[in-house]
Amino acid sequence: MSKVELYAAIRRDHRGGMSMRELERKYGVTWRTVRKALDSAWPEPRKKLPPRATGLDPYRSVIDEILRADLDAPRKQRHTVTRIFHRLVEEHGADVSYGMVRYYVAGRKPEILVESGRAPLEAFVPQTHQPGHEAEVDFGDVTVRLAGELVTCYLFSFRLSYSGKAVHRVFASCGQEAFFEGHVHALRTLGGVPRSKVRYDNLKAAVARVLGLNRARVETDRWIAFRSHFGIESFYCRPGVEGAHEKGGVEGQIGYFRRNHFVPVPEISSLAELNDMVDQWDLQDGTRRIGSRPKTVAEYFAIEQPLLLPLPEEPFETGRMFTPRVDRYGQIPVRTNRYSVPIRLIGRRVRVVLHASHLVVYDQNVEVARHERLIAKGAVRLELDHYLEVLVRKPGAFPGSTALEQARSAGKFTPVHDAWWDQAKKIHGERDGTRALIEVLLLGRHLPHEHVVAGLATALRAGAMTADAVALEARKAAQAETEPGTTANAPASGKLPATVTSLHEWRLAHLPPDTRPLPSVTAYDQLLRRRRDSGGDHREGEAQ
Known part of the structure; x- marks a missing residue:
């Protein structure tokens, strides 16, 4: 067996009551190996060779x-x-x-x-499920209107076989990250782990290879470590349509959930918003009865929930690790897409943790970028803030930059930015006006976006086309928000007066009063008098 399977077997037997010495004798390993297996379900990673193409x-x-x-x-x-x-x-x-x-x-x-539909018909035997023992897992595709565009997403479903209690989650893909995160969300929501088996399709996230038509499978190492961590016992259905009836409960549950909650097609701005709705729909479905059952799903789940195994205290990292190198465009490749990072990291390797809905980029354990995961393949997601340092030196590249176009589409570069930019170019010229705008955008690293926009609007009304003026007005907007009393004298229209104080005057107004006497130049006047006297004597000597 592989090292991951060995760790999983040691942890399973230890949960069954075997001592460490018994585990050493049973598996022929040292005490150190047993200790490592009990401390972590994941052994030291090994470098895997890329899959080789075959002549077939x-x-x-x-x-x-x-x-x-x-x-x-x-x-x-x-x-x-x-x-x-x-x-x-x-x-x-x-x-x-x-x-x-x-x-x-x-x-x-x-x-x-x-x-072809010519497979022979089979007879089915009804089954009775014990509370807290079994569950079923599957993915189903759903179509949603995300930010005005029709996209296909994937509905993860984890269903307890006895009560019919199901937990759902929508992801942009059905990859291993979504598979793991769906399990973590479902197990936390249910409050425990089924005692017996969980039925699965032969998903690539869990199964590396199907060995014929029997139940033997070669599982992926990450999946072995994951289910070992949570104490999940997997059961794989037969491949293809023949095995669909072996987890018919979750197959029907996905169809019911899709017909009742995704019709009409939901219109949402983000998947996070959709998943909040899915959580509410799961609670509502607890009041329904399945078939001719005398109790509701929630009533059966109240019987089943105390019988589930407890969850482990330690978390499991569900994200996938990558270490790409930053190219000269300040981008990194992750799967089939590209994402931007700060331009100062060009040429360096960074660590990426890829989750089902987002990814986080680290440079020496310091988070440097965070992006929402792209759904389409071959797409690029750029953050305008990552390119500001180089744009200050090259303002001519700013108007046509892809990052600017994406910032406009996302609503981060507003019409107020464009209006202030146009006015700044008229006053300072194309180059200096663009550089002033970039300096304003750099304020977003220290001030909230809405305060910077408010500062731009006030500075535009006052005709102050400098980054210092915008910074001052943005801080005034932040102060007005934290101190409600400062807006008491605002006009009835709700708009702040278009008055901009220079930073020099603002600093002077906040200095303490100076009680020192005014300086005197009397001592210097005495030096000047002596110089004139000595100069006169010298001239008299010359005359004689």
Whole structure:
């Protein structure tokens, strides 16, 4: 077994009551290994080699077409693996081995039979579930209108088999990060972990390889560590449509939830807003009855909840780690997308923690950037603040920058910014006016965005096109917000008067009174008199 599986087995037996010495004897390991396994479900990471392409990849579609054509061919005149292998070599010049073809056909042939709808019918046996013992997990796709655009998201569902209590979460993808974060949210909401098995599809987030049609699976190392941490016992359904009935409860739950809460299509500004709505819908569904049951979902869950296993106290890092290098554009590649970081990090490697809905960038354990995760592939997300240092030196690059365009689309660069910028260019010129605007944008690192916009508006009304004036008015707006009494003399229209005090006058007004006497130059006058006297004597000597 792998090291991750060894750790998981040691932790499981330790929870069952085995001592450390017994674990050493059972698994033939040292005390140090047992101690490490009990301290952490995740062993020291090993560098994995990238997956290698095979010579069969270009011919998979050819084999699929042969297998589909065999569905209508006479039973005794269908392709064997040997015949398929010979056709690939003779007709397509494929350089593949017989074993590669046999392995692919063995797994693909039943899938094509299911896809065609010709799989044989099966009989089903009703099951009774014990409270607190079993659960089912699955993803389902949903369509939402996010910021005015129709996008496809993924609904994670964790359903307890006895009570029917389900917890949902919407993510931009159904990758491993979403899979883990959905589990963490569901287990915290339910307050415990099922005692027996949790049923799963053969998701790539959990299963690295399906070994034939039986229950044997090669699980991913991160998933082994995750379920070992929470004490989850996994049970995998049969591949394809044949195994869908083995977790029919969650399949039906996703359909019910989608029909009742996602019709009509929700219009939201962010996934966080949508997930707040999903939490409320989960609470509402607790009052419904499933089929002909005499009690509601919430009443059955009240019986089941105390029987769940307790959650571990230590958190589990659900994010995926990456260490990309910052390119000359101040961007880093993460999966299929690119994100900006401060321009000062060009050429350095940074650490990225990728979550289901966002990512965080660290430079030597200091957070330097945080982005909402992009949904589309091949997209770029830039933060205007990351490029301000270089734009101060190159103001000509500011008007056409992609970061400026994205800031406008996100509402961070407002019409007030544009109006102040236009006026500054008229007064100071194109270059200096743009540089003044960039200096104003740098204020956003120390002042809230709304206060900077208020300072821009006041400075624009007063005709003060300097960054110092905007900074002063922004601080006045912040002070007015923290001290409500300062706005008592505001006009009835609610607008502040367009008066801008220079920073020099503002500093002088806040200095303590100076009680020192005025300086005197009398002593210096005496020096000047002596100089004239000595100069006169010298002139008299010259005259004689």
